[in-house]
Amino acid sequence: MEKIHYISNDQLTFDKIDQILKEGFKLALSEESKNNIIKCRDYLDNKMAKHDEPIYGINTGFGALYDKKISREDLGALQKNLVMSHACGTGDEISSDLVKIMILLKIQSVSYGHSGVQLSTVERLIEFFNNDVLPVVYTYGSLGASGDLSPLAHMCLPMLGLGEVNFKGEKISGAELLEKMNWEPIALRSKEGLALLNGTQFMSAHGVYLTLKVWKLSQLADIISAVSLDAFDGRVEPFHDSVHQIRHHLGQIKTARRMRYLLEGSELIKRHKVHVQDPYSFRCIPQVHGASKDSINYVSYVFNNEINAVTDNPTIFPDEDLVISAGNFHGQPLALALDNLCIAMAELGSISERRTYQLLAGKRGLPPFLVANPGLNSGFMIPQYTAASIVSRNKQLCTPASVDTIESSQGQEDHVSMGANAATKAYQVAENLERILAIELFNAAQGLEFQRPAKSSPVIEEFVAGYRKKVKFIEHDKTMYDDIARSVEYLQEVELELPEK
Numbered sequence: 001m002e003k004i005h006y007i008s009n010d011q012l013t014f015d016k017i018d019q020i021l022k023e024g025f026k027l028a029l030s031e032e033s034k035n036n037i038i039k040c041r042d043y044l045d046n047k048m049a050k051h052d053e054p055i056y057g058i059n060t061g062f063g064a065l066y067d068k069k070i071s072r073e074d075l076g077a078l079q080k081n082l083v084m085s086h087a088c089g090t091g092d093e094i095s096s097d098l099v100k101i102m103i104l105l106k107i108q109s110v111s112y113g114h115s116g117v118q119l120s121t122v123e124r125l126i127e128f129f130n131n132d133v134l135p136v137v138y139t140y141g142s143l144g145a146s147g148d149l150s151p152l153a154h155m156c157l158p159m160l161g162l163g164e165v166n167f168k169g170e171k172i173s174g175a176e177l178l179e180k181m182n183w184e185p186i187a188l189r190s191k192e193g194l195a196l197l198n199g200t201q202f203m204s205a206h207g208v209y210l211t212l213k214v215w216k217l218s219q220l221a222d223i224i225s226a227v228s229l230d231a232f233d234g235r236v237e238p239f240h241d242s243v244h245q246i247r248h249h250l251g252q253i254k255t256a257r258r259m260r261y262l263l264e265g266s267e268l269i270k271r272h273k274v275h276v277q278d279p280y281s282f283r284c285i286p287q288v289h290g291a292s293k294d295s296i297n298y299v300s301y302v303f304n305n306e307i308n309a310v311t312d313n314p315t316i317f318p319d320e321d322l323v324i325s326a327g328n329f330h331g332q333p334l335a336l337a338l339d340n341l342c343i344a345m346a347e348l349g350s351i352s353e354r355r356t357y358q359l360l361a362g363k364r365g366l367p368p369f370l371v372a373n374p375g376l377n378s379g380f381m382i383p384q385y386t387a388a389s390i391v392s393r394n395k396q397l398c399t400p401a402s403v404d405t406i407e408s409s410q411g412q413e414d415h416v417s418m419g420a421n422a423a424t425k426a427y428q429v430a431e432n433l434e435r436i437l438a439i440e441l442f443n444a445a446q447g448l449e450f451q452r453p454a455k456s457s458p459v460i461e462e463f464v465a466g467y468r469k470k471v472k473f474i475e476h477d478k479t480m481y482d483d484i485a486r487s488v489e490y491l492q493e494v495e496l497e498l499p500e501k
Helices: 014-021 031-050 072-086 097-110 119-130 151-159 175-182 192-197 201-231 240-244 250-263 285-306 333-357 381-395 419-447 458-468 479-493
Strands: 004-007 027-030 092-094 138-140 164-167 169-174 315-317 322-324
Touching: 004 315, 014 119, 014 201, 014 240, 014 285, 027 119, 031 119, 031 315, 072 151, 072 169, 072 192, 092 201, 097 119, 097 151, 097 192, 097 315, 119 151, 138 151, 151 164, 151 192, 151 250, 169 175, 201 250, 201 285, 201 333, 201 458, 240 250, 250 285, 250 419, 250 458, 285 333, 333 381, 333 419, 419 458, 419 479, 458 479
Parallel strands: 004 027
Antiparallel strands: 092 138, 164 169, 315 322
């Protein structure tokens, strides 16, 4: 039976988006949303028929051309010209998952009845989603201020029979798409181009994708650090609940609780220790991982608000007879959150690499570089180099985008958020974090074998056993890049059931 998600005024959640994407839900408009869209469009048509005064973006030019009045017969051409002229993206194509989330979020945003779009326009976007018609959208082009103008223009071009789409495994033109699907091009009416292009859906799609991904990466950081701790013959005392309760930070408390859960039943953690302290990268896991968790929760709060918001301009309020030109398209809340997320993810990677480094030192029953015959074998020397290089790259990517602004549109748009740049670099940091954690697991699983026959906890042993199906213990030097790639694959595929996010 086909699964359908009805677009409505009900809050769209991260879990629902994840379910829609993973389980192949189709979209449909609820009666509530249909009525909202039709009511707003009828109001705008009636207003335009009775009034001749300039209303920004509806019967005027855009940006610095706001004072150029457009005749009634040219209003449709104005909107089409807007979409065509703003499709100036460049760079790599963004992933199909991001495009699909963009389409979903745009549908949600214009369905509240404050955007003035035609019902047929929204229904075409739904057809795109339901048929996996994925417009080609490029990485670069948005300042994150008047919304994500360029990426959204590329997303909407195929509705007009322009641009390109990825469809059924091939890239075809918008004109070919319309022919294949037997669709007529959408004839945009007043305000519609602006409603489609003004909005934060490029930034928001990245935010949703990254929030879903980083929740898992945060869990993986915890469990992999626990593998490293046992491989390093570390101590459990730093995770005692009393220590964390007196500092009060929620993420720290939750991380310590999870570490105690992960280590429960470990023979290694219970055995007598010669050393009285562990290095910070082990001892301060709750403080460092916990701080990142708190930042991730803040980012989740910001994007939860944004994906349920109206972010185009001007905003229409039919019941109040108001059309207001304002700035809900400005991406500053998202830019700040994405920069914060970059730092939170980078720190999870930074402390991970330090644990990898410690495992190679030939201490606590571990051989130098985690091989039985070091010297003849370089062992795990170079994976740490790779992790270190990625950590350094992440530090570079953490330079905040949100503190920058470049004036555009002849000074009309004199402060921009650069939120799209914050989004695309956060995407890179997330991918890099996954690689760093994979390298830590590669080392930690190797180190754990040198502590045998003592066992770690049942949770850790199960996690490592799953990993060993992909990556075997290394006795002699071999090429390792393929093992690192398989380690990344394991992190992407493994399903975790850990208490609390």
